[in-house]
Amino acid sequence: MIFYMVNICYLVGTAGSGKTMLISSLQQYLKQKGASLTIVNLDPAVRHIPYQADIDIRDYIDFDQLVDEYKLGPNGALIAATDLVADYINDIRENIEELGESSDIVLVDTPGQVELFAYRNASIKITRSFPTDSTLLAFLFDSALVSNISGYLSVNLLATSVQIRLSLPIIHVMSKTDLLKPHQVDEILDWRENPYDAIDQLYGMNREFALKTGQIFEDMGDIPLIPVSSLSGEGLDLLSAQLSRTFSAGEDWSI
Template sequence: MKCIFLTGTAGSGKSNLTGILSNWYQQEGKDVITVNLDPGVSDVPYGIDVDIRNYINLKDIMDKYNLGPNGSLILASDLIATKLEQIEEEIDEYNPDYVFIDTPGQIELFAYRKSGPYFIKNISNEANVNLFLFDATLVSDPSNFLSIALLASSIKLRLEIPQISILTKKDLITDNQDRILKWSDDFSELLDDLKEGGEAYDFTSRMAETVLESNIIDELIPTSTVDNEGIVEVIASISRIIDRGE
């Protein structure tokens, strides 16, 4: 069993990509299931096989602990780790080759609290990979690109598994795509564009150098879930990591 986790900022397209990738694998005759780890999601564009909402109910948490929406989401995310055994048992019943795991919309609830790293380290499988999504509508600005790149670095540090960087919603930034890809390929291009930030340049340039040294973005793969452009490249990258290129 091989696990593909999808992470990224809220609205970056994790659920859409989960649906497209899992469907592609299924059409190729692979044994695939999907897992939803977002206790607060209301609807997703794919059929969920294993759903954290069957084990953790936000309304029950709000009523029992007298919490608001944010507090209940935090507690619900912490409780994910306590449900690992039940989730694994349900996954094992399917006996899949690949498991696509759609993580919570609020990335901090999964990556920065103990439950996310614990889940990844303790789930029984052969290999893991994390797909980190760069939302094209957010990273078309150089300072935003740098911020999300730093976030990607932090997520890789926290989860401690191989990571693939994916640019989503490329269909919405036709004019800026080449610029964004230049930033990921050559940070001197990013530094040049950051100079327009004036007083903040010294700070942002140091941050950019940190990202460059971390080599976090080996390749930024542009994708669109509208026409599935870039999906083949994503699948090839996944294969190189968890299937040894098969």
């Protein structure tokens, strides 16, 4: 298989975690920094996207037609649409290669439900089309879900599950930080540094389980957790710097 030099970052995360809005904010921010971007929408069911997509899965798959034609319910239709992506993988990959080769970075918006992207074969085939060392997952930790310890630890496990499934390098992004007070953001970052302090605050079976999986949380210490608000723009500089470190060894974005 021939691999093309494409720096590709997939934004993944639970439904409503802010993937689409972050793509939009990053598009504006990185363009101002002089980066050239390719933006890909892989969510066939999205109605409105607030960014300019260069490649859009909706040009290949008509979600509403699928629902009507096969009389599917909402979840069945989402699964069918995601699986249908497999029919267009060669076209999508070729388009990404063509545009991505002359871009500093390709940002990919993924379907709302994380399991659709992470666990169905079509997405696995797409992600495996590109070399691991120029591919990154940015997993969004929705502030609304991770502001308490059990939520934080469970989203960590979900992120780990997705990482295992896709076998790709990963960073974590704490999204919508404008919804939290600064001390709450600091507290979550502290859980990342000192997972056993967080686990100690649990009790009963939750605590036992968290202690048994403690090594996972310890290893998380090596994965950046970057607090970002797409709404206020706070943290976009940190995220941009992280992407730049990953893809251009920290060199300036402009080619």
